[in-house]
Amino acid sequence: MAELLIKAVDATIPDPTKDQRGCYKRGDIVVVMPDGHTWGKEEGLPKFVIVKIPGLSVAAVKQYAESEYPLGDRSQKPVRRRRFKVPIDDLPANIKNEALNTGVVTVSKTKVANYVKDKTER
Numbered sequence: 001m002a003e004l005l006i007k008a009v010d011a012t013i014p015d016p017t018k019d020q021r022g023c024y025k026r027g028d029i030v031v032v033m034p035d036g037h038t039w040g041k042e043e044g045l046p047k048f049v050i051v052k053i054p055g056l057s058v059a060a061v062k063q064y065a066e067s068e069y070p071l072g073d074r075s076q077k078p079v080r081r082r083r084f085k086v087p088i089d090d091l092p093a094n095i096k097n098e099a100l101n102t103g104v105v106t107v108s109k110t111k112v113a114n115y116v117k118d119k120t121e122r
Helices: 016-022 058-065 093-102 109-115
Strands: 002-007 029-034 048-053 104-106
Touching: 002 058, 029 058, 048 093, 048 109, 093 104
Parallel strands: 048 104
Antiparallel strands: 002 029, 002 048
């Protein structure tokens, strides 16, 4: 099983370019860890939500924690802290409520692709 640490609130700084490039935003996938990872006391509500995905390997979702680079060129500075996000407010009500009330939610591996969005796709 993979576990995703999702940012539950926006982090911001005044400079808009640095803000987009360097700050995690609500729904950003911060890190992907294996099943049973011991999360730190700060890795929970109100700043973060943990999403557990039974039957899905870390390798299968690791790309969700990648930054966005101009034209995919990793030799350049990232243009966005994370390319993928889980739009928390667009989740089905039962999943959203569980995540925001308990800080942990379990979703099936067949459903996770429905919840992860690529920010580069308009």
